Amino acid sequence: xxxxxxxxxxxxxxxxxxxxxxxxxxxxxxxxxxxxxxxxxxxxxxxxxxxxxxxxxxxxxxxxxxxxxxxxxxxxxxxxxxxxxxxxxxxxxxxxxxxxxxxxxxxxxxxxxxxxxxxxxxxxxxx
Numbered sequence: 001x002x003x004x005x006x007x008x009x010x011x012x013x014x015x016x017x018x019x020x021x022x023x024x025x026x027x028x029x030x031x032x033x034x035x036x037x038x039x040x041x042x043x044x045x046x047x048x049x050x051x052x053x054x055x056x057x058x059x060x061x062x063x064x065x066x067x068x069x070x071x072x073x074x075x076x077x078x079x080x081x082x083x084x085x086x087x088x089x090x091x092x093x094x095x096x097x098x099x100x101x102x103x104x105x106x107x108x109x110x111x112x113x114x115x116x117x118x119x120x121x122x123x124x125x126x127x
Contacts, residue, residue: 004093004100007031010039011097018054018063020044021101026111029090030054031099032063032074039099040074041092043110047072047085
């Protein structure tokens with residue numbers, strides 16, 4: 001049995017954009033496509049305030065968090081100086097135009113973190 005899960009076609013990810021991958025546990029994974037069609041995968045959670053990186057702006061091999069403009073390297077998940085921190089990365093394979101992720105990583109990396117919540121508050125008094 002292969003440990004690699006086919007997620008989508010490279011062309012399903014917008015150039016300089018992203019696509020989210022839902023997991024059974026933990027935050028979603030964000031797939032990013034660069035201008036030269038390289039694909040990277042990060043936990044969809046900024047190390048600063050848990051902003052949804054999938055909603056950020058992709059430039060070069062980095063993404064700017066939409067909340068506070070932290071720059072996160074797509075290849076390492078590390079925040080660029082002067083900021084500090086790291087978001088988990090996922091191993092990506094591209095075969096015949098298809099994007100594959102490791103099922104073992106999807107099932108184990110950062111599953112203890114709460115998913116990112118966006119939009120209006122859902123609990124009374126939580127805002």
